[in-house]
Amino acid sequence: MDVRMNERHIADLQDVTKVYGSGRNTVTALRGVNLRIDPGEFLAVVGPSGSGKSTLLHILGCMDVPTTGTVEIDGEPVPRENERKRTALRGEKIGFVFQAFHLLNELSVRENIELPRMFLRRTNGSRLLKPEELIAKVHMPVALLDRRPTEISGGERQRVAIARALANNPSMLLCDEPTGNLDSANSEAVMAIFDSLNRAGGTIVVVTHNPEVASHASRMVTLKDGQVVEAESP
Numbered sequence: 001m002d003v004r005m006n007e008r009h010i011a012d013l014q015d016v017t018k019v020y021g022s023g024r025n026t027v028t029a030l031r032g033v034n035l036r037i038d039p040g041e042f043l044a045v046v047g048p049s050g051s052g053k054s055t056l057l058h059i060l061g062c063m064d065v066p067t068t069g070t071v072e073i074d075g076e077p078v079p080r081e082n083e084r085k086r087t088a089l090r091g092e093k094i095g096f097v098f099q100a101f102h103l104l105n106e107l108s109v110r111e112n113i114e115l116p117r118m119f120l121r122r123t124n125g126s127r128l129l130k131p132e133e134l135i136a137k138v139h140m141p142v143a144l145l146d147r148r149p150t151e152i153s154g155g156e157r158q159r160v161a162i163a164r165a166l167a168n169n170p171s172m173l174l175c176d177e178p179t180g181n182l183d184s185a186n187s188e189a190v191m192a193i194f195d196s197l198n199r200a201g202g203t204i205v206v207v208t209h210n211p212e213v214a215s216h217a218s219r220m221v222t223l224k225d226g227q228v229v230e231a232e233s234p
């Protein structure tokens with residue numbers, strides 16, 4: 001077997017530091033984080049408020065860059081200066097799910113799901129999934145595609161947001177408090193989706209305060225004051 005195969009990670013963060021602001025108003029959000037994520041992992045990131053979880057997720061998602069340190073996504077170095085290249089890398093490799101859904105109410109569910117296509121490189125076209133396939137992946141009926149986000153429940157909205165995040169067939173699905181606005185029944189529905197995606201080989205990173213959600217993961221990383229203080233299998 002090719003030895004390099006073993007070295008291939010979906011994400012590889014080395015000595016990542018993130019400092020916000022300048023002068024007297026600096027906040028150090030991450031201090032020397034090393035993190036590798038393997039294909040097919042389901043990782044939970046936990047830790048107190050302000051410990052750097054969202055910052056870490058934004059860096060993993062190529063939405064932000066570290067102040068120092070290096071990031072590789074799926075074997076490709078994330079460029080610090082070239083924002084256009086970073087956006088392209090994100091469009092190709094990353095799916096992102098927010099706590100507050102971030103759907104556009106004036107568009108149908110179908111249009112919301114199709115939106116990422118506009119930002120993707122044409123060469124990536126073959127990897128794009130159809131709205132019908134995507135809505136099935138999040139355990140919802142095709143009829144829902146013709147409704148608007150305002151005409152479905154909060155739990156359904158989050159499932160649509162997950163479908164949208166999967167539209168580019170991402171290497172890694174990143175979720176920041178995906179169940180933070182959901183009741184326990186809807187949280188369970190979202191977790192069932194993550195479980196089935198992960199069983200199918202998908203790589204998932206979930207930031208959560210909810211121990212029930214974290215218990216679905218195959219590995220847990222705890223952040224405190226911007227440092228990884230604990231990394232374990234739950």
Ligand SMILES: Nc1ncnc2c1ncn2[C@@H]1O[C@H](COP(=O)(O)OP(=O)(O)OP(=O)(O)O)[C@@H](O)[C@H]1O
Pocket residue numbers: 020021027028029047048049050051052053054055056
């Ligand atoms: N854009 C920003 N500018 C300045 N400081 C920031 C910015 N974003 C985050 N911070 C600070 O960086 C630190 C880490 O923030 P981060 O949002 O990563 O924490 P978190 O673990 O996600 O917290 P929570 O659980 O409340 O969402 C905090 O002290 C926060 O105030």
Ligand SMILES: [Mg+2]
Pocket residue numbers: 053054055176
């Ligand atoms: Mg956060």
